[in-house]
Amino acid sequence: MSPVQTRLESLEQLRLRLREFVAERDWEQFHSPKNLAMALAVECAELVELFQWLTEEQSAGLDAGRRARAEAELADILVYLVRIADRLDVDLLEAASRKLGENSRKYPAARVRGKALKYDEYD
Amino acid sequence: MSPVQTRLESLEQLRLRLREFVAERDWEQFHSPKNLAMALAVECAELVELFQWLTEEQSAGLDAGRRARAEAELADILVYLVRIADRLDVDLLEAASRKLGENSRKYPAARVRGKALKYDEYD
Amino acid sequence: MSPVQTRLESLEQLRLRLREFVAERDWEQFHSPKNLAMALAVECAELVELFQWLTEEQSAGLDAGRRARAEAELADILVYLVRIADRLDVDLLEAASRKLGENSRKYPAARVRGKALKYDEYD
């Protein structure tokens, strides 16, 4: 496990730090939204791979080695998510706030409690 | 486009709001890390779908309709990412800080400038 | 459920029929290996979505509606898989034959029986 760098304090700080990182390497040319979406999907699949042969219970009680790998994959996912949001000029926290409002309307607690269906499958 | 809810101010606030949302619906039972990783991968693929037949240039200049759909997908991805990190007790900003430190060492700017290879492919 | 067309009899027949389908629509221009890989990943995610909130047991006993959706997704996956193999000039059955040989060597039955690890994790 690597030493923790000075911990970033916000998504906004991460966004700016990533811009620098990419500019220093002249990597903007590779970071089209299309390519970043692919990279994001690949990182998610690396997370899925950790869990594919585990039971749900096992996935909730990872040993230290697997937990460290999961943490590294989550970091990669956040990095690409922040990059693509920056390229598309999307404010992630605003988008999540709006989505939470929509989900509260689509899935009223009294109606969906304890059931996992898509909003158009509830009767 | 839905009205913006009061904008969340941090990942930490989003994490706590999502805990409430899930608890009110008794959905913890479905939110094993395994299932959440699957859900996260599905949301990423919905983002990929927006771009799959576009050129890279087109992906960087979305019309308003596609941009709104991209924003909604990015929100879904962030929501599941924060949920799974919470279930695994991972601090996302700390994990990203550590990862940035590792990437700075693996990809020195002078060595990788303008090249898109994996760190073990540079000569 | 749609009526079954005359059933294709081999992967080779499917490959040729897909070539025609694409040529009639002038869609070769969209079918770069890069784009087809994205489309394939999207179809796989649609399959994953069917299972994400089900237990493993439930996934093995789908009701008729979900089973029909799974069948349609499997068809989509096969279609894109055959298309990308054709674009890359890969013989799928030959590639699978070779892979089975490799897997027999990497995972000797006596060593891995009843265990789900990657080949470099067995001691």
Place this chain on the structure above:
Amino acid sequence: MSPVQTRLESLEQLRLRLREFVAERDWEQFHSPKNLAMALAVECAELVELFQWLTEEQSAGLDAGRRARAEAELADILVYLVRIADRLDVDLLEAASRKLGENSRKYPAARVRGKALKYDEYD
């Protein structure tokens, strides 16, 4: 590159050979449709990874090393696709035949020539 095994001659032969392979290793217990769908998505992402920083043109002209990796990934995808179809009792060639019929109706050549839209986006 490994030597080619005796080449399998059909999907049906591959299906039966995989059943044996899994039974010899007592791996049926891991092969729920849910888990197989995850494994399939992971293999697709490994294919996507090969292409993520390439242009579409580069993806159509792979060097020998990348082409061999693509071939191996395509084989993995076919293997898991045949396994999950077997578990769900789906005849892949029949499903693809039906899907081709549906796609011919949804995308009449005269209407969609040269355009890459979803069927509900054509005017």
